[in-house]
Amino acid sequence: MTTIERFAPSPTGYLHLGHAYSALMAWRSSQTTKGKFYLRIEDLDSTRSKEQFTIAIVEDLNRLGINWDPPVIYQSNRHPIYTEQLSKLIRMGLCYPCKCTRKDIQESLEAPNMPLTGQNRKLIYPGTCRNRPFSEMTKGDAIRLNISKVTDYFGGLAYFPNLNFTELGPTNMGVHRVTPDFLQGNFGDIVLARKDIGTSYHLAVVIDDAYMGITNVTRGEDIFDSTYIHRLLIELLELPVPTWTHHQLIRDEAGKRLAKRTPSWTLRTLWDKGLNTEEIIAIAKKQIS
Numbered sequence: 190m191t192t193i194e195r196f197a198p199s200p201t202g203y204l205h206l207g208h209a210y211s212a213l214m215a216w217r218s219s220q221t222t223k224g225k226f227y228l229r230i231e232d233l234d235s236t237r238s239k240e241q242f243t244i245a246i247v248e249d250l251n252r253l254g255i256n257w258d259p260p261v262i263y264q265s266n267r268h269p270i271y272t273e274q275l276s277k278l279i280r281m282g283l284c285y286p287c288k289c290t291r292k293d294i295q296e297s298l299e300a301p302n303m304p305l306t307g308q309n310r311k312l313i314y315p316g317t318c319r320n321r322p323f324s325e326m327t328k329g330d331a332i333r334l335n336i337s338k339v340t341d342y343f344g345g346l347a348y349f350p351n352l353n354f355t356e357l358g359p360t361n362m363g364v365h366r367v368t369p370d371f372l373q374g375n376f377g378d379i380v381l382a383r384k385d386i387g388t389s390y391h392l393a394v395v396i397d398d399a400y401m402g403i404t405n406v407t408r409g410e411d412i413f414d415s416t417y418i419h420r421l422l423i424e425l426l427e428l429p430v431p432t433w434t435h436h437q438l439i440r441d442e443a444g445k446r447l448a449k450r451t452p453s454w455t456l457r458t459l460w461d462k463g464l465n466t467e468e469i470i471a472i473a474k475k476q477i478s
């Protein structure tokens with residue numbers, strides 16, 4: 190079967206070994222099936238995204254021998270589309286405006302009548318604004334998805350067995366079921382629109398992948414859990430369901446995930462050391478725990 194894949198970096202730093210692995214995996218998979226491969230620049234965060242890094246991403250991918258089908262998608266150009274889809278969810282009565290700061294949420298979770306369980310420690314939003322109407326929305330509010338209303342929207346729990354996704358990656362291979370309990374316990378009422386960017390990573394990714402016709406999403410296994418949110422949003426927005434391949438993460442000698450700010454693992458540094466693409470891939474494979 191022909192696959193349509195993508196690589197979707199944020200231009201907030203230079204690509205490192207982990208990005209190279211991810212991009213090559215998606216690209217090779219699309220090549221094997223004579224499918225398509227797209228590049229998407231995730232530049233929603235206008236303060237951290239820099240043009241110089243977008244240019245560097247293109248240069249680095251070229252140097253890895255990766256080519257892509259036009260056009261390159263820039264998330265910063267797509268705000269009207271995110272707003273339109275968000276409005277749809279609002280009209281469905283599934284959202285509410287939230288004025289809480291991070292500090293508000295922290296304080297409400299530490300209140301004596303709310304025992305701090307393992308889940309709460311992850312800063313799961315307690316639903317303070319859940320009954321706040323949009324008429325009270327002020328500039329600077331975030332917009333959240335009301336997970337219990339989602340259950341009602343689907344007509345109750347009986348709907349959820351149909352809500353699953355197929356993972357092709359090595360760690361969680363198989364079919365996974367989305368349940369309200371899992372969503373509530375791990376994420377709570379997720380933010381669909383951040384006050385600063387008017388959308389969220391989750392919403393934008395789901396809308397873009399559908400728009401680009403992506404049939405398999407390849408990305409690092411650190412965001413495997415987000416797939417539950419993405420699958421839910423796909424259902425609500427009636428978008429096509431892809432498969433997912435979450436690959437293992439490249440780690441440094443100390444076993445820590447590579448971060449963009451670790452200059453020794455950027456592709457630029459590795460090339461400067463005289464390594465070629467095949468050698469870079471060999472290192473990447475060796476580093477996978």
Ligand SMILES: [Zn+2]
Binds near residue numbers: 286287289316
């Ligand atoms: Zn709130």
